[in-house]
Amino acid sequence: MKASRRLAVAVALAALAGTAGCTKIDDSANTPTSSSEVADGGTLTLAASSPITDWNPLSAAGDTTGQRQQQWPFYPHPFLTNPDTSVVLNTALLESAKVVSASPMKVEYKIHQKAVWSDGTPITGKDFEYTQAVQDPKKCAGCKAAFTEGYSLITSLETANDGKTVTMTYSKPFSAWQALFNYILPAHVAASYGDLATSFNEGFSKNVPKFSGGPYVIKDYQDGVSMTMVKNPKWYGEPAHLDTITTRYISGQGAQITALQNGEIDLVYQNPTLDTVNQVKAMNGMTVLLGSTITYYHLGMKTTGDVMSDAALRKAIATALNLDDMRKRTVGQYAPDLVTMKSSAYVPGQKVGGIDAYRDNTDELNIGKGDNKAALGILQQAGYRVTDGKLTLPDGKPLRDLKMLTLSTDVLRMELAQIVQAQLKQLGITVVIDPADGSRYSPALRSGSFDIMATGTALDLGALSLQQWYGTNAARSFGYSSPEADQLFAEAATELEPAKQVELMNRLDRVLLADSVVLPLFASPQMAVYPDKFANIFINPSKYGTTMNVEQWGLRK
Amino acid sequence: MLRLILRRLASAVLVLLLASIVIFTVISVSGDPLAELRDRQPPVPESVIAAEEARLGLNDPLPVRYLTWLSGVVTGNFGPSTIANRDIGAELGTRVGVTLRLVLLAIVLALVLSLIAGTVSALHQRRWPDLLMTPAAFVLLALPSFWLAVLLKQWGIGLNNLTGYQLFYTVGEASVPRPEGFALVADIGGHLVLPTIVLALVHFATWSRYQRTAVAEALAADHVRFAVLKGLTRRRIIRSYVVRPALIPIVTIVALDLPVVFSGAVITETVFQWRGMGGFLLESIALRDTNAVLAWLLVAATAVVVFNLLADILYGLVDPRVRYAKS
Numbered sequence: 001m002k003a004s005r006r007l008a009v010a011v012a013l014a015a016l017a018g019t020a021g022c023t024k025i026d027d028s029a030n031t032p033t034s035s036s037e038v039a040d041g042g043t044l045t046l047a048a049s050s051p052i053t054d055w056n057p058l059s060a061a062g063d064t065t066g067q068r069q070q071q072w073p074f075y076p077h078p079f080l081t082n083p084d085t086s087v088v089l090n091t092a093l094l095e096s097a098k099v100v101s102a103s104p105m106k107v108e109y110k111i112h113q114k115a116v117w118s119d120g121t122p123i124t125g126k127d128f129e130y131t132q133a134v135q136d137p138k139k140c141a142g143c144k145a146a147f148t149e150g151y152s153l154i155t156s157l158e159t160a161n162d163g164k165t166v167t168m169t170y171s172k173p174f175s176a177w178q179a180l181f182n183y184i185l186p187a188h189v190a191a192s193y194g195d196l197a198t199s200f201n202e203g204f205s206k207n208v209p210k211f212s213g214g215p216y217v218i219k220d221y222q223d224g225v226s227m228t229m230v231k232n233p234k235w236y237g238e239p240a241h242l243d244t245i246t247t248r249y250i251s252g253q254g255a256q257i258t259a260l261q262n263g264e265i266d267l268v269y270q271n272p273t274l275d276t277v278n279q280v281k282a283m284n285g286m287t288v289l290l291g292s293t294i295t296y297y298h299l300g301m302k303t304t305g306d307v308m309s310d311a312a313l314r315k316a317i318a319t320a321l322n323l324d325d326m327r328k329r330t331v332g333q334y335a336p337d338l339v340t341m342k343s344s345a346y347v348p349g350q351k352v353g354g355i356d357a358y359r360d361n362t363d364e365l366n367i368g369k370g371d372n373k374a375a376l377g378i379l380q381q382a383g384y385r386v387t388d389g390k391l392t393l394p395d396g397k398p399l400r401d402l403k404m405l406t407l408s409t410d411v412l413r414m415e416l417a418q419i420v421q422a423q424l425k426q427l428g429i430t431v432v433i434d435p436a437d438g439s440r441y442s443p444a445l446r447s448g449s450f451d452i453m454a455t456g457t458a459l460d461l462g463a464l465s466l467q468q469w470y471g472t473n474a475a476r477s478f479g480y481s482s483p484e485a486d487q488l489f490a491e492a493a494t495e496l497e498p499a500k501q502v503e504l505m506n507r508l509d510r511v512l513l514a515d516s517v518v519l520p521l522f523a524s525p526q527m528a529v530y531p532d533k534f535a536n537i538f539i540n541p542s543k544y545g546t547t548m549n550v551e552q553w554g555l556r557k
Numbered sequence: 558m559l560r561l562i563l564r565r566l567a568s569a570v571l572v573l574l575l576a577s578i579v580i581f582t583v584i585s586v587s588g589d590p591l592a593e594l595r596d597r598q599p600p601v602p603e604s605v606i607a608a609e610e611a612r613l614g615l616n617d618p619l620p621v622r623y624l625t626w627l628s629g630v631v632t633g634n635f636g637p638s639t640i641a642n643r644d645i646g647a648e649l650g651t652r653v654g655v656t657l658r659l660v661l662l663a664i665v666l667a668l669v670l671s672l673i674a675g676t677v678s679a680l681h682q683r684r685w686p687d688l689l690m691t692p693a694a695f696v697l698l699a700l701p702s703f704w705l706a707v708l709l710k711q712w713g714i715g716l717n718n719l720t721g722y723q724l725f726y727t728v729g730e731a732s733v734p735r736p737e738g739f740a741l742v743a744d745i746g747g748h749l750v751l752p753t754i755v756l757a758l759v760h761f762a763t764w765s766r767y768q769r770t771a772v773a774e775a776l777a778a779d780h781v782r783f784a785v786l787k788g789l790t791r792r793r794i795i796r797s798y799v800v801r802p803a804l805i806p807i808v809t810i811v812a813l814d815l816p817v818v819f820s821g822a823v824i825t826e827t828v829f830q831w832r833g834m835g836g837f838l839l840e841s842i843a844l845r846d847t848n849a850v851l852a853w854l855l856v857a858a859t860a861v862v863v864f865n866l867l868a869d870i871l872y873g874l875v876d877p878r879v880r881y882a883k884s
Contacts, residue, residue: 464599465598
């Protein structure tokens with residue numbers, strides 16, 4: 001990776017501190033350092049909650065948060081996400097990647113001549129071709145791929161220039177094209193495993209990779225105990241600094257922090273809680289980074305059923321709830337710089353194509369400010385009345401208790417539910433918390449067995465991220481349907497111009513907010529803790545996590 | 558004795574069969590093993606979910622699934638896991654070994670300590686050894702093992718900081734990478750000390766109380782009074798007429814408690830991140846991996862049966878009256 005990338009990371013991190021909520025617990029310790037300040041050599045041990053159960057990061061079983069993060073260092077990736085959420089070209093792998101034609105949409109990737117797999121085989125269009133085929137149900141119906149959107153739109157894939165230039169033609173524009181090919185699988189290794197389905201479902205899934213197209217390669221894997229990586233001798237990017245990186249599998253956040261305290265591991269990367277933040281603050285000689293990701297917490301309201309189908313009731317609830325108070329009383333206790341989100345389409349500070357995408361849309365619609373007076377006005381206008389502290393429907397009957405579905409094991413969501421309960425009481429609405437365990441929560445959510453719920457959404461796929469919840473007949477729509485939103489989803493998903501895409505997404509956001517189907521809360525916080533002797537370890541807002549810049553990690557000079 | 562063993566084994570098979578039916582039914586209806594897959598963002602293609610349902614046999618009725626599992630077990634196949642790459646049988650084999658290493662050492666330690674403490678306590682009733690050990694045992698009985706484990710971890714870290722050496726470890730069975738030579742012995746010892754102490758102390762508390770009672774009862778027995786009147790030495794009376802008969806109940810209790818120690822290791826293993834049977838069970842429950850939970854149950858239930866048998870055999874060996882009566 002080049003110096004420009006290092007600079008971009010450093011600048012982006014500084015920007016993130018002011019925008020996406022990177023908290024400096026110890027100013028001197030947390031000042032980001034560029035990679036020129038680290039020495040070569042050394043080892044680092046990081047903790048992971050669970051071992052790898054499927055070695056194919058593109059398979060349905062392998063595409064989980066923990067496995068993606070662990071496998072990032074040994075695959076080539078066309079694009080990287082900076083700490084400030086901007087998506088940049090991976091200049092180690094590619095000379096360029098751009099849309100060369102809008103109609104039909106054609107994307108051209110130019111791969112560096114020097115880019116090779118760890119066995120010396122060049123990384124070429126064949127690898128792109130294989131990676132596309134296994135994620136396109138038309139070409140491989142038996143492949144158990146986690147994600148097929150976009151790949152199935154690719155109608156042709158041509159390679160030239162010794163396979164180093166790849167041009168893909170899409171049947172229709174796909175705005176999230178940069179999110180595709182996030183892991184490129186080696187076609188020559190696949191050929192040794194068998195046909196498409198066999199190689200994808202078994203070859204890559206069951207075998208510990210001996211290959212690497214990234215800065216590190218696996219040296220040793222002890223099932224459920226550890227994974228040890230060493231430098232890939234054929235790595236074609238900026239030289240990696242640490243000689244060895246070991247992942248220790250330690251379930252439980254508390255156990256990870258205790259191990260860090262005892263010097264058994266060097267890095268924990270986890271969702272913070274008040275307890276864990278206080279624990280790490282008490283440790284000496286540790287750098288503690290608190291930041292946020294592009295996954296965010298939000299409340300959702302059902303838009304069908306006997307009472308929730310009334311837009312006035314939903315709007316009154318959205319107006320009466322004080323979202324900033326919810327943030328302050330939950331994550332604000334340990335991550336005070338984390339801001340309240342005012343958009344359900346972008347996280348604060350998020351950039352798309354270099355453009356600031358985030359807008360204060362909830363402010364514009366007077367949503368989530370705890371404005372009880374306005375909320376009561378909306379209700380009264382719709383015929384509701386508050387009698388003896390209880391809200392009655394326009395037909396005079398008392399409003400039934402509203403059910404808030406939440407995950408009983410998730411402390412944060414339980415706290416949010418309790419605050420919602422207290423805040424809506426002032427409107428005369430009784431909220432009953434339904435604390436479901438893991439086995440009941442998901443079926444209840446899917447079947448729409450709730451009135452209000454709290455959950456999280458990752459925004460890495462733009463319009464597609466929201467469409468899964470709010471598109472008509474979408475996988476998780478629980479009844480919401482809006483022709484205007486559907487139209488905007490379709491337009492945003494095919495709009496290739498970043499400025500127009502941002503505009504469409506913000507229009508979409510305002511439609512969803514106005515319909516009170518979603519109430520954004522705050523970006524999901526993330527914490528990285530490591531001894532001061534290490535540098536260049538950052539919180540990465542993407543779902544791929546902190547290992548994205550693993551080659552820059554090192555011992556501080 | 559042989560007939561007794563055979564009779565016990567026959568009833569054990571029936572118990573195992575019934576237990577497997579109950580557990581299979583309970584786990585199967587307690588949740589969707591593919592829930593995590595169904596909840597993914599972005600959604601996983603329907604075809605993948607359908608393929609997984611077919612692989613796990615979720616489309617079959619419960620009785621069919623149970624019979625498929627049962628016929629597989631007979632041939633050594635524990636059935637498909639929710640994790641496609643998991644070989645339940647092979648993993649269980651590895652994990653049993655890890656747990657046994659921890660449990661056996663803890664049992665030996667707990668047994669030796671409880672025999673000494675219980676005997677000394679009973680021989681010095683209401684004097685300072687008894688006044689010291691009795692409340693200590695009750696405190697240990699009252700302590701939840703997970704809390705004791707966390708407390709010991711912190712003490713271990715404190716000692717490490719105080720000495721400047723890495724004497725105690727809080728994660729796993731050994732360091733990664735494993736040191737070589739004497740350093741490896743020290744490393745394994747450093748990993749073993751804290752979980753062994755936790756597991757041993759919890760059982761020491763119970764067993765030492767049993768031993769104290771048994772010795773106290775033996776001291777008050779007629780044959781001991783007769784031995785005193787005969788003028789035998791105190792040492793001989795205690796060794797032959799007090800401690801030996803007092804071993805009968807403790808040996809039986811320990812043998813019957815072994816499966817409990819085995820399952821008690823679940824907590825200790827979890828706190829100290831040992832990849833043993835405890836972790837296997839918890840992970841399998843979290844994944845709603847019915848076949849894996851059933852496999853664990855089979856091993857645990859077999860352990861109960863075997864240790865019960867062991868208790869009967871040991872009882873016969875320690876107490877000649879049992880042997881003679883049975884013969």
